[in-house]
Amino acid sequence: MSKWPDAIPRESNKNLEEIESISNWFAIYRINxxxxxxxEPFHIEEVVSYLFIGEEQALLFDTGMGVVSIKQEVEALTEKELIVLNSHSHYDHVGGNYEFTNVWAFNNDWEIKRMKNGDYSQKRFKNFEDSNICTDLPSGFDKNSYHIKPSVVSKIIKDQERIDLGNRKLIIHHTPGHSPASICIQDYQYKLLFTGDTLYPGEMYLDLEGSDFDIYIKSINYLNDLYEELLFLCPGHNEALISRDYLRDFKNACEKVKSIIPQNPPHRNIDFGNFSISF
Ligand SMILES: [Zn+2]
Structure with a gap:
């Protein structure tokens, strides 16, 4: 996969209609x-959050890094009542949660605790070192005091839960491995799967606290079974719309990684072209 920042805007994103954003921090694209x-293309993580709009409610799947207000961006796109749901609790996906009162979380104590506590690690400023940023940081943003504010979790959801936003039905798939409560959202109407950090083009981290490679393989195999029901995937980093063939590529890559793990020490990275796997 081509390297940030030279690769932005990425070719696949350029094919989507771009909507003007309020801040210069977000780049907003229409999926449908x-x-x-x-x-958030100007940070090396290139996080992607998604907004689903139904006839009665709207759901924001992840809230990004919390550098500028994601709420004001979302409110410019919809006036519907907002639900926030996170793909998992890593800092780059929950940064804007604090702006919302209706935050749903998957039923997992470890991840809910992280969301409720926020992240006040003294090392967080390192996420905004010059080498990780390719634009001027927004005025009013202080990287030295950067932290993740606590979320107010208002509802717990379960695997296979169905959410109806008003003529807009979504289903939750629990896909642990990258983190214990990683979830994906399937959108039947448009035949899309929103994969969060369970699958994205780029370096896939399966060596983090809470990661489990064997469990991850089961999740990828499970998602691969949805292949025929899908047209595209919408991942949590780098590109907003990618081929469903990534499901098969990841399944095959995981089998390859699994076959060589016993002969190798941990914390390795294997490159598969459009993505890599760290384990
Ligand atoms: Zn993550």
Whole structure:
């Protein structure tokens, strides 16, 4: 996969209609009539959050890094009542949670605790070292005091839970491995799967606290079984719309990684071209 920042805007994102954003921090793309991707391309993580709009409610899947207000971006796209749901609790996906009162979380104590506590690590400023940023940081943002504010979790959800936003049905798939409560959202209407950090083009981290490679393989195999029901995937980093063939590529890559793990020490990275796997 081509390297940030030379690769931005990425070719696949350029094919999408871009919507003007309020801040210069987000790049907003239309996935379809009722779905938007909110990218943060000027940070090396290139996080992508997604907004689903139904006839009665809207759901924001992840809230990004919390550098500028994602709420004001979302409110410019919809006036519907907002639900926030996170793909998992890593800092780059929950940064804007504090702006919302209706935050749903998957039923997992470890991840809910992280969301409720926030992240006040003294090392967080390192995320904004010059080498990780390719634009001027927004005025009012202080990287030295950067932290993740606590989330107010208002509802717990379960695997296979169905959410109806009003003529807009979504289903939750629990896909642990990258983290214990990683989830994906399947959108039947548009045949899309929003994969969070369970699958994205780029370096896939399966060597983090809470990661489990064997469990991850089961999740990828499970998602691969949805292949025929899908047209595209919408991942949590780098690109907002990618081929469903990534499901097969990841499944095959995991089998390859699994076959060589016993002969190798931990903490290795294997490059598969459009993505790599760290384990
Ligand atoms: Zn993550």
């Amino acid at each position: 009539k009722d779905t938007f991707a909110l990218l």
